[in-house]
Amino acid sequence: MDRYARWNTLLEILAEQGRITVEEAATKLEVSQATIRRDFDQLSQQQMITRTRGGAVAGGISYDLPLRYKTAKHVQEKNRIGQAAGRLVQPGQVIALNGGTTITEVARALATRTDLVATPGSTGLTIVTNALNIANELIVRPHLKVVVAGGVVRPQSYELIGPLAAPILREITLDIAFLGVDAVDFKLGATCHHEGEAAINALMAARARKVVIIADGSKVSGHAFARICSSDRIHTLVTDTTAPQEQLRDFEAAGVRVVVA
Incomplete structure (x- = not known):
């Protein structure tokens, strides 16, 4: 260790x-x-x-530990989830990524997809993020257009939050919002520990045609302080084999696509 x-x-x-x-x-x-x-x-x-x-x-x-201390937890599951989520993206789309270790794996999966490069007559992938660490990883990829929301940095997650982040997000439309969460439950919806993060994540969800929740199995069937969105706003849930099966059946019965990595 x-x-x-x-x-x-x-x-x-x-x-x-x-x-x-x-x-x-x-x-x-x-x-x-x-x-x-x-x-x-x-x-x-x-x-x-x-x-x-x-x-x-x-x-x-606090129970909301800084991001740098979370990277060693559920590493293999997060990598598989990231790869599975990355396959949901099509060339030319505009997608949003919030912060967190699992969403970072989604970003890495997208960064290595050569089929997302713009071709004559088509546009490349545009990524909108409020996470500084993710933006830092992606800006060296010339085939990606990276848009960073404004705001005040939250050290625990490297995410930009607060009213300065909202104006940019209100002026754009998204094909998919990939949202990492602290917990997701069929009845309670997607939640996180910090209300500032929840507010920006909720705005991303509101601007997206599809909301994809990214959560390893330990976060399924749990709850946190601040709600991001209700279950009926979730289009797809990407998780792993450790997620409670009863919860996954409830999501599927409600029409949510469940991807188990």
């Missing part, structure tokens, strides 16, 4: 139980106590935890 995977696990443990000792953490992660002490010291320096004698407490951490 590399350093970032350890940090991710430690932060999740602290989010659940509030505190942990060096000895307990070393046993859970199967590493030395010296390694855990270094991890605690580094996380404390970043103000992610509060160091205590012999351990650490949750301090200022």
